[in-house]
């Protein structure tokens with residue numbers, strides 16, 4: 001099941017808000033539809049929102065290509081801004097938009113058809129490259145896992161969050177493909193339940209042994225000795241290795257440290273933000289408070305209760321055993337080794 005389908009200048013996004021109950025695609029015929037889909041989390045996961053935004057740029061260009069050159073450039077600027085204003089934490093979004101901006105800049109002197117063709121080519125390249133990067137992450141990560149092991153993961157860093165295969169779940173898929181005996185514990189991941197709805201669904205579809213737990217069970221499961229490794233994805237990795245990922249990841253890293261369980265981050269190069277020195281500089285998205293007050297639109301708390309709903313947290317580098325990337329496995333000291341690897 002592909003999360004992103006591009007065909008004949010139309011973008012179709014698998015509506016991840018409805019999974020696993022309903023399988024439905026949302027059709028995006030202009031850049032505003034794409035921005036709305038990213039904001040409302042029809043499409044989610046760091047690499048997937050970057051890819052969707054790249055196709056959003058193509059749709060924006062198609063909409064404005066017939067304007068005169070100055071007007072076209074002005075309108076494209078608002079396309080970039082609108083797509084960039086959707087979600088602040090995952091750097092893959094800004095990485096992909098910046099690739100599309102560079103491509104547009106390089107082809108502005110070409111004719112209209114050539115401009116559209118260049119932008120479309122770049123967006124398809126970003127999509128195809130992500131799948132290839134995930135396969136590499138999978139291979140590097142799988143070699144870290146013992147022949148028989150049980151992995152805990154959080155949120156969804158799988159095929160649904162990427163062009164396919166996944167980062168954290170890519171490591172699990174590759175390990176399985178290598179013949180390793182892998183069991184997975186998936187945190188349900190409140191408030192939006194990406195672990196329960198997406199990770200459990202994805203792994204079951206692939207016949208991978210998965211056990212769902214609620215987030216507050218992770219410590220007990222580790223204490224029972226049921227977890228050999230934690231593997232999660234990332235939304236942004238600072239130059240010192242501090243990593244933003246779905247809210248709850250930080251707590252897991254603390255639990256893993258306490259129980260001496262290795263804690264791995266799996267992410268492609270597009271998730272690194274070497275402009276920022278540490279995780280303190282990563283913008284953390286705060287989402288609608290009803291995500292916490294309600295579950296599937298049903299009130300589960302007093303209507304007006306105060307809520308804090310940060311969508312991500314930052315795991316400090318000292319809690320991370322290694323970062324699995326498409327170029328290899330980065331171990332501490334992260335400041336030096338990230339520089340060398342990148």
Ligand SMILES: CSC[C@@H](O)[C@@H](O)C(=O)COP(=O)(O)O
Pocket residue numbers: 044045046047090154155156157158161162166167168194232233234235245246247311
């Ligand atoms: C390969 S996806 C990595 C991360 O983007 C993922 O773990 C995550 O935090 C997704 O958050 P989401 O809010 O569902 O977009």
